[in-house]
Amino acid sequence: MQDIVNETNCLEGKVILVTGAGAGIGKAAAFAYAQHGAEVILLGKTTKKLEQTYDEIEKAGYKQPAIIPLDLKGATEQNYIDMANTIISQFGRLDGLLHNASALGGIMPIDQYPLDMWNEVMQVNVTSQFMMTKALIPALKLAEKPSVIFTSSSVGRKGRAYWGAYSVSKFATEGMMQVFADEFEFHPIKFNSINPGATATRMRAKAYPAEDPNTLKQPADLMPLYVQLMSDVYTKTTQALDAQPK
Numbered sequence: 001m002q003d004i005v006n007e008t009n010c011l012e013g014k015v016i017l018v019t020g021a022g023a024g025i026g027k028a029a030a031f032a033y034a035q036h037g038a039e040v041i042l043l044g045k046t047t048k049k050l051e052q053t054y055d056e057i058e059k060a061g062y063k064q065p066a067i068i069p070l071d072l073k074g075a076t077e078q079n080y081i082d083m084a085n086t087i088i089s090q091f092g093r094l095d096g097l098l099h100n101a102s103a104l105g106g107i108m109p110i111d112q113y114p115l116d117m118w119n120e121v122m123q124v125n126v127t128s129q130f131m132m133t134k135a136l137i138p139a140l141k142l143a144e145k146p147s148v149i150f151t152s153s154s155v156g157r158k159g160r161a162y163w164g165a166y167s168v169s170k171f172a173t174e175g176m177m178q179v180f181a182d183e184f185e186f187h188p189i190k191f192n193s194i195n196p197g198a199t200a201t202r203m204r205a206k207a208y209p210a211e212d213p214n215t216l217k218q219p220a221d222l223m224p225l226y227v228q229l230m231s232d233v234y235t236k237t238t239q240a241l242d243a244q245p246k
């Protein structure tokens, strides 16, 4: 993977957890955070993909990452509590959390949307992020200037036909970000959301199979904002940001 943004050590000394770090935007974010000096914790469903991200980071000479294989679909509250305790005992704190992993579900009329698919999308995109953030608050409180980033979508800011549970889940993600941010207004943890915009990944290709991916931004192109929000230079909270100009 080529250099993403100017080499600086703005994330030096930070421990950052990235969900969905085995592919697409999450993989690029994990690499960019490592490139800027962070120790990254790679969380995702498919261990092989996480190992590929791990290998690329190690090959580039950045700090050795950690790997947490976890399927957000089936993970329980206790899994997240155990994970948080492991992070505190191994790293002493958590400086950054990027909620990136998501399920797309189906693109179809909402009155035909199957309930089991609806529940799965809500579990992966909303409930798992609630459980994980809740469990990790003690670890985030141990960091000096912690940052939590949620991943939104343009259909999480304006509803769109046929985007069903995914669209509703992204509205919920924005709401969750705002509730956490408001409750932690007087605490250094900042909570923000990023809408990546159309980006050439597997999820985008699934949603728009006829689209030419060469017409889209690559995940690496978005990384300046992802890095900035994790760094101490960004001090705002409750912001719903766009990684690409509209």
Ligand code: NDP
Binding pocket: 019, 020, 021, 022, 023, 024, 025, 026, 043, 044, 045, 046, 047, 049, 070, 071, 072, 073, 099, 100, 101, 102, 103, 124, 151, 152, 153, 154, 195, 196, 197, 198, 199, 200, 201, 202, 203, 204
């Ligand atoms: P990808 O499909 O390329 O990557 C998604 C990642 O999430 C994969 O690493 C995948 O792991 C992981 N993941 C999915 N389900 C689970 C699960 N149950 N448990 C653990 N990990 C899981 O998608 P993108 O990179 O495109 O998407 C990243 C984020 O950006 C998402 O939140 C998406 O909604 C958002 N987004 C993307 C846009 C785009 O155009 N690409 C536009 C707007 C928003 P595995 O590979 O192992 O399945």
